[in-house]
Amino acid sequence: MTEPSLALQMAIRARLVASPHVMELVEPPNIRDGGTRPEAFPSIILGSAQVETAGHYRTYRNVTVYLDLHIWGETLEATKNVGAAVSKALFGEPDVPGFDLTNGLSVERSIYMTDPSACGHGVVSLRALMGGAI
Known part of the structure; x- marks a missing residue:
């Protein structure tokens, strides 16, 4: 079984x-x-991921995966445009091999700021409730 956050990362990148x-x-x-x-x-x-176990069963477990995507652009406006495209691309349920998306994938929040170097930096925080065989 693949580690849940790695499986989700691969599915998100593919999407x-x-x-x-x-x-x-x-x-x-x-x-x-x-x-x-x-x-x-x-x-x-x-970016970094966090996995919380939401429930264990005999041969199955549920986890909640939190994952941040860091978006970088030459300007804050360009960064926000990429963030909007990312949110649109992630709408719905990506296929995560080896796991069921119990509640889909949700964009929890997006934060945009200007980096000290004057480029744009955004953080799009995702949450997915996933289940899979142990």
């Missing part, structure tokens, strides 16, 4: 790369896992 709205704004190599400020703009960094 973003498949979105024509996101691909108009961001090159596929710039949508990646990582923990640092990117060198290429615009970028979407699949």
